[in-house]
Amino acid sequence: MGLPSAPLRVAVIIASTGRPDCIATIVRHLRAQTLAPSRIILSVAADRDLPAPSAREGCEVVIAPRGLPAQRNAGLAVLAGDSDVVAFFDDDFVPSRFAVETLSSLFAQHPDIAGATGHVLADGIKTPGIPAGRAERLVEEHDCHGPPSMTYLRDVHGLYGCNMAYRTALLGGLRFDERLKLYGWQEDVDFASQVSRRGRTVETDAFAGVHLGTKSGRTSGVRLGYSQIQNPLYLLRKGTMRPGKAWKLMSRNLVMNHVRSLWPEPWVDRFGRVRGNWLGFADLLRGRLTPERIEEL
Known part of the structure; x- marks a missing residue:
């Protein structure tokens, strides 16, 4: 009887700007994994984005141009293929302690899978955000049942x-498309679409966690509103977003921003998003698909 094969190596890349406390939290959870990541790469825009050295001990740091796609690409360049699987976690994501172990098992057991997204136990992106303490309790409750069944x-x-x-x-x-600047809205869909031409991309319960939806360090309302129009159209022309998805995203956000601007949420700049939406349309009428213009707004 042969010896069991070694688990697949799972590296983790975290791109972050202006949120050192978030980095410290997710690194602490990565250190508590039942299978240690083969590498943890922190891709930041400046040294001030990093937590204290003790909170990032054992991590590799790369300084990259500011913007989620550019920072993730810098992480991939440092990784240089030195892993079997690469996981991208947002800096405000609290992963299950089994996440790396079950990711390794998932990709080992399903050689046809090229990419996967896990189960989000709770998501604060459309709320004021989930406090870290509550997120950690939710993850602990999930983990008390042991590794997921996959x-x-x-x-x-x-x-x-x-x-x-x-x-x-x-x-x-x-690589991630660096024309999608700053927060890189829909860069994940664009990248996954390219990968899906090389293998299956799946949603799975094999790994899980809570997305805090932290509001600090995010793109301004005007910039996000511009991206809500320009980015789907740019990806539609590029061929990485389906027409139905693009039109659904644009129409839903356009309607929501206008309606909610009458009673805006305290944590959302609805007026800025409306202005950005119409700036996006104005550039479209001029024949411009320029997602990178958000850096000028």
């Missing part, structure tokens, strides 16, 4: 960027 697999076109992972061997030549 029975749920559903083929999907796009993966959710807060917790997604890819088979490194299939990423040759692929």
Whole structure:
């Protein structure tokens, strides 16, 4: 009887700007994994984005141009294929302590899978945000049942960027689109669409966590509103977003921003988003698909 094969190596890349406390929290949870990540790469725009050295001990640091796609690409460049699987977690994501172990098992057991997105136990992105303490309690309650069964697999076109992972061997030549500047809205869909041409992209219960939806360090309302129009159209022309998805995203956000601007949420700049929406349309009428223009707004 042969010896059991070694688990697949899972590296983790975290891109972050202006949120050192978030980095410290997720690194602490990565250190508590039942299977240690083979590498933890922190991709930041400046040294001031990092927590104290003791809170990032054992992590690799890369300084990159500010923006989620550029920072993730810098992480991939440092990784240089030195892993079997690469996971991208948002800095405000609290992963299950089994996440790395079950990611390793998932990709080992399903060689046809090229990319996967996990189960989000709770998501604060459309709320004021989830406090870290509550997120940790939710993850602890989930983990008290032991590792997930990994029975749920559903083929999907796009993966959710807060917790997604890819088979490194299939990423040759692929990078996140750096024309999607700053927060890089829909960069996860664009990247997953490219990977899906090389293998299955799935949603699964194999790994889980809570997305805090922390509001600090995010793109301004005007910039996000502009991206809500320009980015789907740009990806539609590029061929990485389906027409139905693009029009649904634009129409839903356009209507929501206008309606909610009458009673805006305290944590959302609805007036800024409305202005950004119309700036996006104005550029479209001028024949411009320029998602990178948000850096000028």
